[in-house]
Amino acid sequence: MKKTIAVKLKSYYKKGQVEIGCDEAGRGCLAGPVVAAAVILPSNFKSKLIRDSKKMSFDERQEAKAIIMEKAISFAIGILDNHAIDKHNILNASFLAMHQALDQMNLQGGHLLIDGNRFIPYRDFDHTCIIKGDDKFLSIAAASILAKCHRDDIMVQLHEQFPMYGWMENKGYPTELHRQAIIEHGHTNFHRRSFRLYPDPLQLNLFQQTFDTIK
Numbered sequence: 699m700k701k702t703i704a705v706k707l708k709s710y711y712k713k714g715q716v717e718i719g720c721d722e723a724g725r726g727c728l729a730g731p732v733v734a735a736a737v738i739l740p741s742n743f744k745s746k747l748i749r750d751s752k753k754m755s756f757d758e759r760q761e762a763k764a765i766i767m768e769k770a771i772s773f774a775i776g777i778l779d780n781h782a783i784d785k786h787n788i789l790n791a792s793f794l795a796m797h798q799a800l801d802q803m804n805l806q807g808g809h810l811l812i813d814g815n816r817f818i819p820y821r822d823f824d825h826t827c828i829i830k831g832d833d834k835f836l837s838i839a840a841a842s843i844l845a846k847c848h849r850d851d852i853m854v855q856l857h858e859q860f861p862m863y864g865w866m867e868n869k870g871y872p873t874e875l876h877r878q879a880i881i882e883h884g885h886t887n888f889h890r891r892s893f894r895l896y897p898d899p900l901q902l903n904l905f906q907q908t909f910d911t912i913k
Contacts, residue, residue, distance in 0.1 A: 709835075719737045719835060724870065728872050732792050748762050751839070774801075809824050850869055
């Protein structure tokens with residue numbers, strides 16, 4: 699039987715500086731907000747549990763979330779809804795959600811560790827973009843866990859209003875059930891109208907309606 703070997707994540711990028719890990723959840727979804735988190739962990743923080751949130755079970759994420767919220771020096775959540783995503787596009791909305799989280803932390807300095815390969819600079823803070831950073835650094839992984847847990851909670855609440863889309867299970871991602879439900883029931887006010895929700899030519903009409911609304 700093949701064993702899964704846990705990869706040990708690094709506690710810091712550069713020793714001796716305040717580092718703020720940043721990550722988001724929900725970029726690839728058809729509905730709901732994009733949620734970002736920023737986390738500062740103690741320099742001596744260690745955990746075998748915390749890793750890329752996508753590789754964790756629900757129970758593991760809940761356990762890790764409790765550890766992060768107890769042990770973190772500081773953390774914050776930023777949220778941009780689907781209307782802001784349609785206005786700014788999903789990439790920029792992800793960065794703005796990170797900025798929103800950072801604004802709440804009242805930081806006096808520090809180095810930002812960003813999951814991914816791009817970022818909109820935040821104030822005069824230095825930042826480093828790290829591809830698959832949530833699988834390399836504890837602070838980024840911690841941010842990914844908080845962001846995903848918070849976003850999942852939002853989608854579960856929305857599922858109670860719109861059970862036909864299966865958001866309890868798919869959390870707004872483009873599963874076959876979700877796409878079929880959009881065709882059968884139409885889109886909600888929580889769907890991202892700038893995303894491909896329908897087959898052409900219905901989607902072209904929706905793109906034009908969205909553009910006319912936000913321009």
